[in-house]
Amino acid sequence: MPGELSPIDKAKFVAAKRACDYVEDGMRVGLGTGSTAAWLVRCLGEMVREEGLKIRGVPTSTRTAELAREVGIEVISLDEAKWLDVTIDGADEFDADLNLIKGGGGALLQEKIVATASDQMVVIADVGKEVGQLGAFPLPVEVIPFGWQTTRALVEETLISMDVLGRDVSLRMNGEVPFVTDEGNHILDLHLNRIGNARQLAMVLNQMPGVVENGLFIDICDAVIIGYGDGRVEVRDINAGTVETDKLDFLESDNLFSDLLD
Numbered sequence: 001m002p003g004e005l006s007p008i009d010k011a012k013f014v015a016a017k018r019a020c021d022y023v024e025d026g027m028r029v030g031l032g033t034g035s036t037a038a039w040l041v042r043c044l045g046e047m048v049r050e051e052g053l054k055i056r057g058v059p060t061s062t063r064t065a066e067l068a069r070e071v072g073i074e075v076i077s078l079d080e081a082k083w084l085d086v087t088i089d090g091a092d093e094f095d096a097d098l099n100l101i102k103g104g105g106g107a108l109l110q111e112k113i114v115a116t117a118s119d120q121m122v123v124i125a126d127v128g129k130e131v132g133q134l135g136a137f138p139l140p141v142e143v144i145p146f147g148w149q150t151t152r153a154l155v156e157e158t159l160i161s162m163d164v165l166g167r168d169v170s171l172r173m174n175g176e177v178p179f180v181t182d183e184g185n186h187i188l189d190l191h192l193n194r195i196g197n198a199r200q201l202a203m204v205l206n207q208m209p210g211v212v213e214n215g216l217f218i219d220i221c222d223a224v225i226i227g228y229g230d231g232r233v234e235v236r237d238i239n240a241g242t243v244e245t246d247k248l249d250f251l252e253s254d255n256l257f258s259d260l261l262d
């Protein structure tokens, strides 16, 4: 029941539910990873089962692939899809220009490949993900395991030479062992506090040997759907060159929650 959802889960849910409006019959849809994207996959699954929606989904992680299959969405690979109509995904941070930090769940590489191969990328997020400047959330950087300590040293040196504040770089762990991504790589988390020039940092990081990809998504996202704990959603769309705000009210739609929570 809706009352049993925490405000943050309610915020994630309403953002995900609103994002379903971007999905039409016959579309090839990129399916993001994380707790917010999981709500989207459940909502789309419900539309497939209950309303006969016909879509093919390209998941951005093994976790999402499993969930998508479980809820009845046809799963195909990106190579089978070739191009996607829309990708809907969560984010760890977004700013006023709809630039993002992603990768808190370690799926940034597939997420960036899939989002870039889409006509449109829509981010769904609770309002807590909005920031004035990117960087409070540690920036994930995917590196190959070979020589990762050398790569980390190179990243640290580069951050110093770029005069970036806060240069603590940690290897993401999974208990006692290094975290391993779906692609068999490791993640370095860059604790930067604030990122002054995100575009430049993203380019510099990706030029380093050993770095596979970084979690800065610059000029990739077209719209952010922000969910609030009271059930409201706000859509910011940057396609027209300006950011527009539209507020929808889900409060009257309490029954939306119940089926998905059964």
Ligand SMILES: O=C[C@H](O)[C@H](O)[C@H](O)COP(=O)(O)O
Pocket: 032, 033, 034, 035, 036, 037, 089, 090, 091, 092, 101, 102, 103, 104, 105, 106, 107, 108, 111
């Ligand atoms: O690697 C994970 C992804 O980038 C997620 O989309 C991101 O971490 C947001 O996840 P959540 O919706 O759980 O906050």
